[in-house]
Amino acid sequence: MSTLTKFAVEKAIASRLSQVNFDAIVFGGIPSDHMLKAVWRDGKWGEARIMPFADLRMSPFTVALHYGQTIFEGMKAFRRTDGDISVFRPHKHLARFNRSAVRMAMPEVPEAYFVEGLRQLVELDKKWVADQAGFSLYLRPMMFASEARIGLRIPNEFTFLILASPAPPYYTKALRMKVETEYVRAAKGGAGFAKCGGNYGAACFPTQLAIQQGFDQLLWTDARDHQFFEEAGNMNVFFVVENQLITPPQSDSILDGVTRDSLLALGRDMGMEVVEKAFGIDDLVAEKARGRLKEVFGAGTAAVVAPIQSIQIGAHLLELDADYPVALELKRRLEAIRSGQSADTRNWNLIVAG
Numbered sequence: 001m002s003t004l005t006k007f008a009v010e011k012a013i014a015s016r017l018s019q020v021n022f023d024a025i026v027f028g029g030i031p032s033d034h035m036l037k038a039v040w041r042d043g044k045w046g047e048a049r050i051m052p053f054a055d056l057r058m059s060p061f062t063v064a065l066h067y068g069q070t071i072f073e074g075m076k077a078f079r080r081t082d083g084d085i086s087v088f089r090p091h092k093h094l095a096r097f098n099r100s101a102v103r104m105a106m107p108e109v110p111e112a113y114f115v116e117g118l119r120q121l122v123e124l125d126k127k128w129v130a131d132q133a134g135f136s137l138y139l140r141p142m143m144f145a146s147e148a149r150i151g152l153r154i155p156n157e158f159t160f161l162i163l164a165s166p167a168p169p170y171y172t173k174a175l176r177m178k179v180e181t182e183y184v185r186a187a188k189g190g191a192g193f194a195k196c197g198g199n200y201g202a203a204c205f206p207t208q209l210a211i212q213q214g215f216d217q218l219l220w221t222d223a224r225d226h227q228f229f230e231e232a233g234n235m236n237v238f239f240v241v242e243n244q245l246i247t248p249p250q251s252d253s254i255l256d257g258v259t260r261d262s263l264l265a266l267g268r269d270m271g272m273e274v275v276e277k278a279f280g281i282d283d284l285v286a287e288k289a290r291g292r293l294k295e296v297f298g299a300g301t302a303a304v305v306a307p308i309q310s311i312q313i314g315a316h317l318l319e320l321d322a323d324y325p326v327a328l329e330l331k332r333r334l335e336a337i338r339s340g341q342s343a344d345t346r347n348w349n350l351i352v353a354g
């Protein structure tokens with residue numbers, strides 16, 4: 001399918017934008033004016049259409065509601081200093097979306113529906129990309145099994161949507177983490193690498209327990225031994241040990257983060273030694289004792305980086321008293337590329353005319 005695909009567009013009669021108070025928005029609360037929708041049925045994709053955002057009509061028999069066949073992506077569009085808009089690494093998000101789709105026995109989405117769909121939706125709803133510092137338009141491609149049939153079998157209908165929602169600046173205080181050694185987010189052979197709905201539903205209860213105990217998030221460990229770090233809540237996890245930037249290697253239990261991949265490249269640019277290796281509780285404690293552990297932080301689209309101030313390991317509290325120079329420099333470099341202040345040498349930005 002050519003990248004010049006022009007989708008059928010039905011415009012909203014009136015924009016809701018003027019009713020939005022940008023000083024009071026909460027993340028993920030308000031839809032923009034439009035959405036993209038395409039339906040796959042009996043082996044092939046129907047046309048993708050851009051239409052006014054509206055509730056869906058669906059049968060209580062809808063497969064996704066019963067068996068959790070849903071996948072999603074989370075991305076952001078930003079206002080650049082030149083007034084145009086950039087969408088960060090859409091092809092990388094598409095590749096991950098389609099890996100999630102395959103794992104959940106769903107059809108892969110054509111590149112044009114995803115990338116060109118994002119571009120045309122953002123162009124149509126560009127006024128929703130606020131130009132105040134830190135604001136963005138959050139983009140949520142998603143797909144679910146939309147066949148109405150509660151018999152359990154591979155469904156023959158799926159619905160692909162791209163949704164958009166204005167997002168306020170993401171301020172994060174340094175996080176207090178608890179190492180999770182009882183519950184499991186993802187196991188070898190499971191679906192941890194997929195952004196599929198069930199992974200997040202199943203993480204709610206252990207996360208809720210940690211919050212009740214006074215922590216902000218969980219540090220997930222491997223399902224077998226609860227020894228090696230996997231992720232920081234819904235973020236990838238990084239350790240700075242002297243001049244090394246360490247993160248666990250990709251596996252079927254770790255989400256292949258777009259931010260993770262970008263920070264590894266930027267870390268190399270900064271002259272750091274980038275190491276993808278298993279890093280465990282024992283390594284953390286030992287490097288801290290030697291005075292070599294400088295920073296621990298999470299990384300993801302929402303926060304870019306989220307510094308971690310303390311890590312509870314059983315009865316032991318490990319505290320980090322850094323200013324997070326590495327995390328903050330990585331974030332600064334990534335944001336400078338997105339905003340157009342630094343050269344985009346790796347072609348990460350999809351530019352949409354402002």
Ligand SMILES: *Cc1c(COP(=O)(O)O)cnc(C)c1O
Pocket residue numbers: 074195231233234235236255256257258259260299300301302
């Ligand atoms: C989305 C997500 C991430 C971060 O991925 P980005 O592409 O950087 O936003 C990390 N871990 C989990 C579990 C996630 O769902």
